[in-house]
Amino acid sequence: MSALTARRRGRSLITRLAVREKGLERRILRGLEQVETRLQECAREADDPRLAAVVGHLITAGGKRLRPLLTLLGAEFGDPRAPGVIEAAVLSELVHTASLHHDDVMDEALTRHGVSSVNARWGNTVAVRSGNWLLAKAAQMSAGLTPEAVPLQADASERLVRGQVRELVGPAFDENHMSHYFDVVSDKSASLISLSLRLGAIQAGAPARVCDALAVYGEHLGVAFQIADDLLDVTSSSADLGKEQGKDLAVAVASLPVLLVLDGGRPEDEELRTLLSDPAGLSGERHLRALTLLRRSEAMDRARVLMDERLARARSALADALPSGAPYEALDALCDFVANRTA
Ligand code: FPP
Numbered sequence: 183m184s185a186l187t188a189r190r191r192g193r194s195l196i197t198r199l200a201v202r203e204k205g206l207e208r209r210i211l212r213g214l215e216q217v218e219t220r221l222q223e224c225a226r227e228a229d230d231p232r233l234a235a236v237v238g239h240l241i242t243a244g245g246k247r248l249r250p251l252l253t254l255l256g257a258e259f260g261d262p263r264a265p266g267v268i269e270a271a272v273l274s275e276l277v278h279t280a281s282l283h284h285d286d287v288m289d290e291a292l293t294r295h296g297v298s299s300v301n302a303r304w305g306n307t308v309a310v311r312s313g314n315w316l317l318a319k320a321a322q323m324s325a326g327l328t329p330e331a332v333p334l335q336a337d338a339s340e341r342l343v344r345g346q347v348r349e350l351v352g353p354a355f356d357e358n359h360m361s362h363y364f365d366v367v368s369d370k371s372a373s374l375i376s377l378s379l380r381l382g383a384i385q386a387g388a389p390a391r392v393c394d395a396l397a398v399y400g401e402h403l404g405v406a407f408q409i410a411d412d413l414l415d416v417t418s419s420s421a422d423l424g425k426e427q428g429k430d431l432a433v434a435v436a437s438l439p440v441l442l443v444l445d446g447g448r449p450e451d452e453e454l455r456t457l458l459s460d461p462a463g464l465s466g467e468r469h470l471r472a473l474t475l476l477r478r479s480e481a482m483d484r485a486r487v488l489m490d491e492r493l494a495r496a497r498s499a500l501a502d503a504l505p506s507g508a509p510y511e512a513l514d515a516l517c518d519f520v521a522n523r524t525a
């Protein structure tokens with residue numbers, strides 16, 4: 183990907199945050215360009231042209247680069263030019279990309295970031311092994327950062343995998359389905375979002391209290407981000423998403439709206455509940471019908487309320503500990519971005 187494309191992509195997300203201080207916007211854009219260059223280098227460092235092509239596939243295809251942006255914003259609470267900031271941002275995107283290699287295998291996804299998924303193009307085994315390589319590469323990078331980076335990255339990776347396994351296995355017999363859902367999304371999504379912020383702030387030498395507050399903000403933002411993802415799976419087109427619409431229903435993943443329908447017991451959701459109770463997932467007409475019913479269901483509004491609650495908690499983590507200024511405003515605006523996500 184050219185630096186120009188990277189700059190445009192960076193600008194699209196940072197610009198939507200409407201930061202008033204242009205210096206901040208410029209620094210973030212410059213940082214994202216460096217991240218882009220370094221990500222491409224990482225793929226080439228695979229030292230084997232075929233592995234480099236596989237690990238570079240999703241990196242080149244793009245994505246929002248939310249996690250590197252968060253790392254760079256976290257670093258704004260210290261010295262954003264400190265050594266290790268860019269590497270920390272790269273590390274967060276490498277872990278994210280590794281998780282997508284694995285996730286797309288589990289979801290049997292055909293597309294990701296608007297291109298064929300790694301599993302669709304090279305098969306499941308290659309997708310998993312190359313995902314492992316990306317995770318190993320991230321671990322290698324963490325060893326070059328401040329001493330906290332290795333245990334923090336290890337913890338987040340452990341949570342990512344635990345969350346995904348717990349989602350796959352489902353709640354225990356006596357476990358509350360809703361708390362299981364929140365545990366899963368905290369682990370599989372929020373852990374890395376939280377790490378991205380914290381690691382940027384730590385590399386930049388921000389005060390411990392600020393690093394901790396950013397981590398708490400990231401945990402809440404991450405849960406809200408995943409709820410938004412669940413909602414978009416129902417409401418957005420495949421073209422907007424760059425991945426298939428209705429995938430959660432197709433592979434019987436208990437997304438938040440689905441859980442709220444199943445637990446709600448509302449008589450008007452009876453047909454939908456019957457469709458959703460198929461453990462094999464849905465395809466064809468039944469999939470379309472379930473999507474239509476889910477879109478109309480009150481569970482979508484209730485999921486939005488739960489997302490807004492998380493965003494309010496994210497905002498209060500900011501208000502409790504962070505100094506006011508442009509980076510604060512950008513993080514506050516990110517809550518609006520998540521609430522209004524379209525892709
Ligand atoms: C997308 O979820 C996937 C994640 C948030 C992380 C998945 C984690 C793993 C597969 C564990 C393995 C991780 C590593 C680092 C090896 P989703 O399916 O809800 O969202 P989607 O709609 O984007 O697919």
Ligand code: MG
Nearest residue numbers: 285286289291
């Ligand atoms: Mg998925």
